[in-house]
Amino acid sequence: MRDGGSFFDQPDVFDAYWRARSRQESANSVLEQPIIESLIGSVDQLAVLDLGCGDGQYGKQLLAQGAASYYGIDASMRMVSLAKKNLTEGNAHVVHQAFEEMELPAGKFDLAVSRLALHYVDDLVHVLTKVCRSLASGGRLVFSVEHPLLTSCQESQGTKPGSWVVDDYFVAGARDVLWFGDRVRKYHRSIEDYFLAVQQAGFQVDMLRESKPDRAQFSSEAEYGRRMRIPLFLLMTGRK
Numbered sequence: 001m002r003d004g005g006s007f008f009d010q011p012d013v014f015d016a017y018w019r020a021r022s023r024q025e026s027a028n029s030v031l032e033q034p035i036i037e038s039l040i041g042s043v044d045q046l047a048v049l050d051l052g053c054g055d056g057q058y059g060k061q062l063l064a065q066g067a068a069s070y071y072g073i074d075a076s077m078r079m080v081s082l083a084k085k086n087l088t089e090g091n092a093h094v095v096h097q098a099f100e101e102m103e104l105p106a107g108k109f110d111l112a113v114s115r116l117a118l119h120y121v122d123d124l125v126h127v128l129t130k131v132c133r134s135l136a137s138g139g140r141l142v143f144s145v146e147h148p149l150l151t152s153c154q155e156s157q158g159t160k161p162g163s164w165v166v167d168d169y170f171v172a173g174a175r176d177v178l179w180f181g182d183r184v185r186k187y188h189r190s191i192e193d194y195f196l197a198v199q200q201a202g203f204q205v206d207m208l209r210e211s212k213p214d215r216a217q218f219s220s221e222a223e224y225g226r227r228m229r230i231p232l233f234l235l236m237t238g239r240k
């Protein structure tokens with residue numbers, strides 16, 4: 001079974017993923033991104049760590065918005081190569097590494113962000129403890145993951161929202177998923193598990209969001225109505 005990094009290294013998966021991401025009104029652009037940006041606020045002069053940096057476009061945006069530096073980590077070589085091409089200007093550094101193996105300098109970053117990458121991690125407390133140590137006092141963690149209602153059970157993949165199945169909700173652990181034509185191992189945990197993991201890693205939890213759609217982000221009532229049915233993302237923030 002593929003882990004998060006090797007999964008995105010499959011050429012067909014990689015292409016299909018970026019095709020889906022570039023769709024107009026993709027869930028990422030209308031649901032996840034606006035909430036991440038509102039939770040983060042100003043990045044002016046901040047040293048930013050990005051866990052699961054993907055193609056580095058977000059790093060480029062952060063630097064353009066005034067971040068002092070950007071340090072992206074990703075376990076997929078394809079993602080890292082693309083990120084390096086996209087991040088040729090500014091104080092940017094991208095490394096090919098798994099979160100589980102990363103060693104971060106203590107007290108270096110002001111903001112740790114992770115967008116849709118931490119549900120590939122088994123021992124979340126271990127990874128977030130390293131992240132907490134790498135932050136300066138008062139530094140912030142902001143992250144998004146696939147919503148636990150979606151990761152609990154694979155029964156509903158590809159079926160209509162009205163028949164979505166939530167099962168084994170309180171059984172945390174691996175879920176092997178067919179996604180973009182290949183299989184990948186994701187890790188399910190309840191909302192409460194995420195909350196406790198952030199606390200156990202040394203953060204004070206500040207905010208929790210469930211990606212409730214904002215009508216202003218949608219061009220049609222029908223698409224807005226469709227997205228009001230099932231929560232896709234969970235977002236949390238913590239402070240050291």
Ligand SMILES: C[S@@+](CC[C@H](N)C(=O)[O-])C[C@H]1O[C@@H](n2cnc3c(N)ncnc32)[C@H](O)[C@@H]1O
Binds near residue numbers: 008100120121
């Ligand atoms: C769904 S993509 C999101 C990429 C980017 N954050 C974005 O929002 O566009 C998830 C990323 O997390 C990376 N990833 C998954 N598991 C990882 C791990 N254990 N260590 C490091 N990177 C990982 C993948 O390689 C992939 O680039």
